[in-house]
Amino acid sequence: MEVHLQPNTDQTKIRSVFPPPVWDSYSFTSFSLLDSEYESWTRRVETLKEKVKDMLMADASNPIKKIELINLLCRLGLSHHFEREIEEQLIHIFNWVPQLFDENDYDLYTTALLFQVLRKHGFKMTCDVFKKFKNSNGEFKKSIIKDVRGILSLYEASFMSVHGEDILDEALEFTRSHLESMAMQSKPHYSERIKNALILPFHKGVPRVEAWQYICFYEKEESPNKFLLEFAKLDFNRVQLLQREELKVMARWWKDLNLAEKLPYARDRLVEIYFWACSIQFEPHLALSRMMMAKYLKMISLADDTCDAYATMKEVNAFTDAIERCSIDATDELPDYMKVFYKELLNLFEETENIASKEGRSYCAYYVKEEFKNLLRSYRMEAQWFNEGYVPTFDVYLQNGSESSSYGLIVAAGFIGMEKIAGIKEYQWLQSNPKIVKALKVLGRLENDIVSHQAEQKRGDSASSVECYMKEHDVLEKKAVEEILKICANAWKDINEECMKPTALPSPILKLLVNLARITEVVYRFDNSYTNPSSLKDKITALFLKPLPLQDQVNI
Numbered sequence: 001m002e003v004h005l006q007p008n009t010d011q012t013k014i015r016s017v018f019p020p021p022v023w024d025s026y027s028f029t030s031f032s033l034l035d036s037e038y039e040s041w042t043r044r045v046e047t048l049k050e051k052v053k054d055m056l057m058a059d060a061s062n063p064i065k066k067i068e069l070i071n072l073l074c075r076l077g078l079s080h081h082f083e084r085e086i087e088e089q090l091i092h093i094f095n096w097v098p099q100l101f102d103e104n105d106y107d108l109y110t111t112a113l114l115f116q117v118l119r120k121h122g123f124k125m126t127c128d129v130f131k132k133f134k135n136s137n138g139e140f141k142k143s144i145i146k147d148v149r150g151i152l153s154l155y156e157a158s159f160m161s162v163h164g165e166d167i168l169d170e171a172l173e174f175t176r177s178h179l180e181s182m183a184m185q186s187k188p189h190y191s192e193r194i195k196n197a198l199i200l201p202f203h204k205g206v207p208r209v210e211a212w213q214y215i216c217f218y219e220k221e222e223s224p225n226k227f228l229l230e231f232a233k234l235d236f237n238r239v240q241l242l243q244r245e246e247l248k249v250m251a252r253w254w255k256d257l258n259l260a261e262k263l264p265y266a267r268d269r270l271v272e273i274y275f276w277a278c279s280i281q282f283e284p285h286l287a288l289s290r291m292m293m294a295k296y297l298k299m300i301s302l303a304d305d306t307c308d309a310y311a312t313m314k315e316v317n318a319f320t321d322a323i324e325r326c327s328i329d330a331t332d333e334l335p336d337y338m339k340v341f342y343k344e345l346l347n348l349f350e351e352t353e354n355i356a357s358k359e360g361r362s363y364c365a366y367y368v369k370e371e372f373k374n375l376l377r378s379y380r381m382e383a384q385w386f387n388e389g390y391v392p393t394f395d396v397y398l399q400n401g402s403e404s405s406s407y408g409l410i411v412a413a414g415f416i417g418m419e420k421i422a423g424i425k426e427y428q429w430l431q432s433n434p435k436i437v438k439a440l441k442v443l444g445r446l447e448n449d450i451v452s453h454q455a456e457q458k459r460g461d462s463a464s465s466v467e468c469y470m471k472e473h474d475v476l477e478k479k480a481v482e483e484i485l486k487i488c489a490n491a492w493k494d495i496n497e498e499c500m501k502p503t504a505l506p507s508p509i510l511k512l513l514v515n516l517a518r519i520t521e522v523v524y525r526f527d528n529s530y531t532n533p534s535s536l537k538d539k540i541t542a543l544f545l546k547p548l549p550l551q552d553q554v555n556i
Helices: 025-030 035-057 063-075 083-103 108-120 127-133 148-158 166-185 188-199 207-218 226-257 270-280 284-309 313-325 328-333 336-358 363-388 394-404 407-415 424-431 435-458 465-473 477-498 507-524 533-545
Strands: none
Touching: 035 063, 035 083, 035 226, 063 083, 063 108, 063 207, 083 108, 108 127, 108 148, 127 166, 148 166, 148 188, 166 188, 188 207, 207 226, 207 270, 207 507, 207 533, 226 270, 226 284, 226 533, 270 284, 270 507, 270 533, 284 313, 284 336, 284 363, 284 407, 313 328, 313 336, 313 363, 328 336, 336 363, 363 394, 363 407, 363 424, 394 435, 394 465, 407 424, 407 435, 407 507, 435 465, 435 477, 435 507, 465 477, 477 507
16 A cells, blocks of 8 residues: 655744643632541541451451452452452462362353452463363353353453463453444343443553442442442542642643743643642652653653654754753754743753652653653654654654654653662663553654554644554554554453563552553544544543532541
8 A cells, every 4th residue: 555755855844733722721720628528538448448458358258258348449440449459369369279169160150250350460360260261262252141240350361461362352252242232122221331341441441530430320229338348439530639739739720831822833731740640640649650650751741742744854953952961051952942842841851850869869850851851852853754754664653653652751741750669670670661651652752653654644744643554554554453452452452461460560669660551542543632632622621520429428
């Protein structure tokens, strides 16, 4: 398939027109934290936490009941309170798995749930447990088709697969086809749950959004655990208050920079940026990590729009050279609009140095700068390809595109607020571009390309992975996208594999990496929800603006 790009020899700026922002970020500067309400909710949460701890550590004679409780805590967004207790219980259950299956004939729902919960927490339970649900022809038995709960559970479990687990790939295809019809035949609230899972399975959804959706589903169940439901709602609302206060700080920072007015060609998406950061690191104690990621994400967005949609090739070269120097003296070579941006970027580097130095981690700033340099080099390469009308091979494109995903920089920025976990060893590990980081970058680049390439080609952008694949393999767009989605699926298998115990990294870092993959799915699943942010409006409203309704306290 021929893909033609004309060289951009006249050095004319491409003045892209992006959709306007959905949110007026300045309006968030007026938020106020209700201290009395927050303190009241926190006291109640602490009381409920002790009750759940007792439940988790109680008699372990029924491991399936324990697995169901752990799964419920995960789905309700409460598991972050009980990581140590959950780990202890799962170690015991995992060691018990062979005996459990020897002594019990578990149904599909129970088998899939046990598999899903153990895999989610890094315990590599064998997928051979699903063989008994296949017939002599190697197909899944027709007798399980009417088991809605079991089919949904198997569907969710299939996303925990690693390479070589064909039975899980077959399970995904089998369950997806049946769930689509089940969604039309089920009760309304269960139908909604199935539809949500088909849009995005639990494993690929971001924790806060998944918790919000599941709380809304769970309270419509016939006999929900009322004190767990109260706990989930209180904790959701309490975290919402804290993050709303952080958003207020971010809005003031953005307002003071005034870059939305000074750089009007760029996308003004502060609230969506903060949604990204909260999706990656949502726990209250990770506020600094969240805030620094949000600031760097905003600078990444400005750099992308500057190099990709506005600057001439000469200006891109000058800006990249200035970033290599990271010095105020480099502003002399920049046009006026770039000087404004460059100075604010240097200010952010200085802020990073100040924060890191107080923690005795001055090396953080060095590694963040190095990642920013990598990013600008990749932007310059894309601009050069566009300027020359050149379409690289798919592999050459992806090598550069992995860097232009910006995911290395996002992770490096997230490490800033992880003082006790991410040290120089972890930064060096990140810089070595290990398997899980490569997979993340590939996922970020390719899923972005799939939903963005048509609009980018209309505005005269450089070839994306889709155009490169079409040209190299002489195929139509549909086929190219199908093959690229297979690469994305394999990237997820790499991510899952690297999360299986024993792992090279502490759990909080793995969680950051997996959540970055998850927000990729949320933002780029069907559209570029960053460029066209209206599709995120309901999620942002739920996470930051609309508290869950509370009922009377439950006696415990």
